[in-house]
Amino acid sequence: MASTDAPEIVVRRLPLYLRALTRLAEANHLITSSQELGAMLGISSAQIRKDLSYFGEFGKQGMGYEVPYLRDQLRRILQVDRHWEMVLVGAGDLGHAIANHAGFDRWGYQVVAVFDNDPHKVGQVMGGLTIRDVAELEETIRSLRVRIGIVAVPAAGAQAVAERMVLAGIRAILNYAPISLNLPPEVRVHAIDPVVGLQSMSYYLDLE
Amino acid sequence: MASTDAPEIVVRRLPLYLRALTRLAEANHLITSSQELGAMLGISSAQIRKDLSYFGEFGKQGMGYEVPYLRDQLRRILQVDRHWEMVLVGAGDLGHAIANHAGFDRWGYQVVAVFDNDPHKVGQVMGGLTIRDVAELEETIRSLRVRIGIVAVPAAGAQAVAERMVLAGIRAILNYAPISLNLPPEVRVHAIDPVVGLQSMSYYLDLE
């Protein structure tokens, strides 16, 4: 479980470090340094050393870090050295793309149940899973003891779906709906909205 | 042309304010307050007032903000009150989902050209567009004067594609590849990687 005092902003950088280390390991680099990692990520070497220091001492002075060792430590710290199951609500185009997203499997995240409220979709198969009626959401989350939920429904239904997930035991939500979810602070939410990203970038673009 | 002194972290919140205001407007709310917006977004009212103050005075003491007026002002500030064209590289499953993403159209973002390096895909139609050979990338960006690029290729090719985009005139990149792009500071990058979000949330989950 989560050491308690690392700031969230630090935790959110750890997956980037892990990704860079995985890439180095695949290229058979055995040793790296805070400077090299920083150059890969556009982050200062001091920040990387400071961030890692919240969790332990992983390097050797004068030498740097052993790539496979630091990678494994980050996997342990982030708890990604295990299998996580997820439920997905929303079997539209977006849900379909999510259910088939190869990156999830590769990192041990698996969608184990898909839900929709459209009677025409319920019973159909999507990504190897039979689409269930969203009425069975709570029951399924409880019986499968799932902790992670993915919201891929239209904005109008997202808050209600998220609240139901939380009441049934979900503690982390990946939110693809274009709305800010209002949930208890103990529930983690990560929002994916490409339009929000585009809009903040548009601010900086020159009209030619 | 972007006023120059608002911190980027503030600019990144403006789309959230715009989204909330759009929702209020659709519900025919004519007036709102920093407190109401804050409650919707999980942000303090002081922060909302402070953020808006970088760009002007939009409210009335004792009254709050007129929803349509503030919404329109944010659209102007963010430059989302116009049509933006985008190029997309990568015509795989992910590219397909992106090209068909309804949210882009709704907000004035349009994919005008799709590229792939697979000869079998070039010439096929995806989302109403004929897939072009990625060899034509620079030429197309220049002749269409596009400023926004979407990278939806595997990690191994992403950095090279992004660099080519930038040399041809792209100034904002939406990056779906699971890698940190290294680009000149004048180029904006917004990364979309659901796995990174899941991994940072996993840190906080209790193993039962």
Add this chain to the structure above:
DNA sequence: TAGATTGTTAATCGATTAACAATC
């Protein structure tokens, strides 16, 4: 007027960076 809420200032809080002793 009385009540409410803005816009802004100053205080607080937290994150990043610079610097360097420790040491491989």
Add this chain to the structure above:
DNA sequence: TAGATTGTTAATCGATTAACAATC
């Protein structure tokens, strides 16, 4: 040893919050 790089401290920088005069 000489050179390099960590882990950590203190200084700096920047963001958030609290408070309130202005005023609708």
